[in-house]
Amino acid sequence: MRPQPTEAVETVFRLESPRVIAGVARLVRDVGIAEELTQDAMVAALEQWPRDGVPDNPGAWLMATARRRAVDLIRRRENYARKLAEIGRDLPTATPPPEEPADPEDIDDDLLRLVFTACHPVLSAEARIALTLRLLGGLTTPEIARAFLVPEPTVAQRVVRAKRTLARKNVAFEVPYGPDRAARLGSVLEVIYLIFNEGYAATAGDDWLRPALCEDALRLARVLSALMPEEPEVHGLTALLEFQASRTAARTGPDGTPVLLKDQNRRRWNRMLIARGVTALDHAHASRDVGLPGPYTLQAAIAACHATAYTYEDTDWPRIATLYGLLAARAPSPVVELNRAVAVSMAEGPAPALALVDALAAEPALRDYHLLPSVRADLLLRLGRRAEARAEFDRAASLTRNERERALLARRARETDTA
Numbered sequence: 280m281r282p283q284p285t286e287a288v289e290t291v292f293r294l295e296s297p298r299v300i301a302g303v304a305r306l307v308r309d310v311g312i313a314e315e316l317t318q319d320a321m322v323a324a325l326e327q328w329p330r331d332g333v334p335d336n337p338g339a340w341l342m343a344t345a346r347r348r349a350v351d352l353i354r355r356r357e358n359y360a361r362k363l364a365e366i367g368r369d370l371p372t373a374t375p376p377p378e379e380p381a382d383p384e385d386i387d388d389d390l391l392r393l394v395f396t397a398c399h400p401v402l403s404a405e406a407r408i409a410l411t412l413r414l415l416g417g418l419t420t421p422e423i424a425r426a427f428l429v430p431e432p433t434v435a436q437r438v439v440r441a442k443r444t445l446a447r448k449n450v451a452f453e454v455p456y457g458p459d460r461a462a463r464l465g466s467v468l469e470v471i472y473l474i475f476n477e478g479y480a481a482t483a484g485d486d487w488l489r490p491a492l493c494e495d496a497l498r499l500a501r502v503l504s505a506l507m508p509e510e511p512e513v514h515g516l517t518a519l520l521e522f523q524a525s526r527t528a529a530r531t532g533p534d535g536t537p538v539l540l541k542d543q544n545r546r547r548w549n550r551m552l553i554a555r556g557v558t559a560l561d562h563a564h565a566s567r568d569v570g571l572p573g574p575y576t577l578q579a580a581i582a583a584c585h586a587t588a589y590t591y592e593d594t595d596w597p598r599i600a601t602l603y604g605l606l607a608a609r610a611p612s613p614v615v616e617l618n619r620a621v622a623v624s625m626a627e628g629p630a631p632a633l634a635l636v637d638a639l640a641a642e643p644a645l646r647d648y649h650l651l652p653s654v655r656a657d658l659l660l661r662l663g664r665r666a667e668a669r670a671e672f673d674r675a676a677s678l679t680r681n682e683r684e685r686a687l688l689a690r691r692a693r694e695t696d697t698a
Contacts, residue, residue, distance in 0.1 A: 287333045288324045294491050295338040296321075297415045299345050301389035306349045308452045310396060310414060311442035313345075316352070320345040390415065390495070391502055392454050397441070398466040400459075401448045406441040411470040413438050415499075416492055418477060421680075460507075467503070468516050468575065471496050475520050479527075481681055488531055493524055504559065514563035515576030521556035522582035525549040537687050541591040553586045574610040577602055596625035613642040621654055629661040649678035653688060660695055669695040 296317055304313035320341045334340040397411035412418045420438070424431040455463060478492025500517040507513045529547040532538055560583055563576045572580070581602045588594040603619035616639055624632030636655050645651045656671035672692035676685050 287337060288321060288328055291337040291341060292321045292324075293417050295341050296417045297390060297393070297495065298338070299342050300414050301393040302342055303345045303349045304393060304396070304452050305389050306346065307352065309446050310393065310410075310452070311446055312352070313349070314414065314442070316345045316348045317341070319348055388454075388502055391499060391506075392452055394467055394470060394499065395454050395460075395463055396445070396450060396452050398463045398470060399445065399448075399450045400462060401444055401450060402441050403437075404466055404469075406437045406444075407466045408470050408473060409434050409437040410441040412473060412477070415470070415495070416474040416477060418474075422477060422481075454506075464507070464510065464513070468512060471499050471503075472516060472519075472575070474499075475523070479523060480684075488527065488535075490527060493520075493527065496520060497524055504562075508562075509566055511563045511567040512573040512575050514559045514566065515573055515579050518556045518559035518563055518579035519575055519582055521552045521559055522579060522586045525552035525556065525586060531683075535683055537683055540585070545589065548586070556583065556586060571605060571609055574606060577606045577609060581606075594625070596622055600626045613639055613645050614648075617645070617651060617654060620658075624658055624661070629658040633658045633662070647678055649675045649684070649688070651675075652678070656691070656695075665695045 299317045299320065300310065300313045303316050304310050307313055307316070323344050324337070324341060328334075328337075394411055394415055397414055398407040402410065409423050412423045413420075420431050420435050423438075424434045454460070475493050475496035478489040478494075478496065481489050497517075497520045500513070500520050503510075503513045504517045525548050526540075526543065528549065529543040529545065530538055556579065560576070560579050563572070563579065567573075567576070571577075581599050584595050584599050584602070600619065600622040603615065603622050607615050607619055616635065620632045620635035620639075623635060633655070636651070636658060639645055639651060652671040653675035656668045656675060659665075659668035659671060669692050672688050672695065676688035676692060679685050679688065
């Protein structure tokens with residue numbers, strides 16, 4: 280059955296809007312205006328597709344429509360500037376867009392330019408991530424808020440202010456070089472990782488997985504690896520995403536229900552992606568100076584332990600617990616501690632892990648984080664405290680906004696009676 284035009288517009292817009300925004304931003308040199316013109320193209324699609332039918336290549340249609348509107352805008356600005364000049368006035372902002380740089384290092388990737396532009400140092404770290412998730416990931420404000428564990432109005436304000444700041448500072452739409460590139464790399468990697476995570480376990484909606492987001496994030500990481508072959512953390516992040524992406528096909532059942540790691544059919548894991556992950560991790564280690572590996576390289580090493588274990592029981596849990604300890608020392612966070620508790624539970628048993636989890640109960644950032652009660656429920660169940668486990672599964676189900684995950688947690692709550 281062919282999709283309804285309105286449904287097709289929403290789906291295509293979600294998938295294609297980052298590319299369209301990036302392509303238009305290269306023309307108008309303003310990400311806020313580029314987003315507005317992209318939304319104008321979506322409105323045009325909503326008007327025309329129900330009447331004329333969905334085009335054969337809807338993504339190309341959106342891009343062409345948005346770019347035509349961008350060209351019209353530039354022409355109007357030029358005409359306006361010309362008329363002002365004729366009466367002896369000047370308009371600095373009416374300068375036409377410059378020609379594309381001929382620098383041999385230029386990688387001709389509008390999406391990557393958009394990432395680096397959104398991660399400009401004139402913005403706070405939080406604003407850089409929120410804006411890039413909005414523009415590159417196509418995420419909504421509630422989804423970004425969930426990723427940050429902060430209120431939605433906070434994210435909305437960050438996005439609006441970020442776009443205004445970029446326009447006011449006249450930030451160039453470009454991939455930086457030299458020290459500027461290194462300075463912006465940390466937030467770029469964080470943004471790519473958050474985009475991947477939203478695709479790997481969606482915070483809301485009917486689908487637990489959003490493979491297109493994972494593919495975009497992985498593609499950007501690979502492009503960065505080619506651009507920065509001497510940067511270990513770029514290879515570390517790429518390795519991490521390759522390992523994580525290798526499990527995608529086994530992470531849901533035929534009806535989209537999430538499948539827990541211990542229940543996954545490992546024959547469905549993508550061995551080509553695992554091999555790519557091993558190669559990228561080797562590059563990360565080879566290009567690293569002395570000292571502790573970076574956070575992404577450590578996480579990639581943890582993911583490698585899972586990817587190279589033939590069965591769940593064969594997993595080297597003591598090594599994973601040790602790596603999480605190193606990660607906690609390198610980049611401490613409540614979420615890292617929660618993950619470390621899971622590894623400790625497998626390596627040493629549920630009792631010491633429960634103590635670690637209970638120590639996190641007062642963390643403000645985890646107050647509404649559904650995985651905290653979910654992990655605690657697992658530990659309580661293994662300790663035979665079924666009534667408490669059921670209550671924690673119920674609480675976790677009430678906190679998640681993803682329908683698939685809610686159904687899984689509710690089922691696990693019911694199953695505690697017979698476990």
